[in-house]
Amino acid sequence: MHWIYLLAAGCFEIGFASTMKLTEGYTKPVPTTLFIVCTILSFTFLERATATIPIGTAYAVWTGIGAIGAVIVGIAFYGEPATLWRIFFLSTLVMSVVGLKLVSQH
Numbered sequence: 001m002h003w004i005y006l007l008a009a010g011c012f013e014i015g016f017a018s019t020m021k022l023t024e025g026y027t028k029p030v031p032t033t034l035f036i037v038c039t040i041l042s043f044t045f046l047e048r049a050t051a052t053i054p055i056g057t058a059y060a061v062w063t064g065i066g067a068i069g070a071v072i073v074g075i076a077f078y079g080e081p082a083t084l085w086r087i088f089f090l091s092t093l094v095m096s097v098v099g100l101k102l103v104s105q106h
Contacts, residue, residue: 002052009045010065012038017070064097
């Protein structure tokens, strides 16, 4: 169950990273509210995940999910480049996150 909490935390991290750009300096109410809600939920689920998952593993996976998701959102919605090297390094990040899950005791 704690890995599901960690996955949820990572998804909400993608949400707050993605909506941060839309807040325009926190002047837009709807994106700012979404940013705040996603931030609170992300940290809440991360805290629950760390009840059994070691903090180093949980934090690395949480930030990895957020980074991977933010790059994908940036490419899909913000017109960021999808170069060979970006995709290559994104793939290595995915492999690292999966590897941490596979070697984790919990």
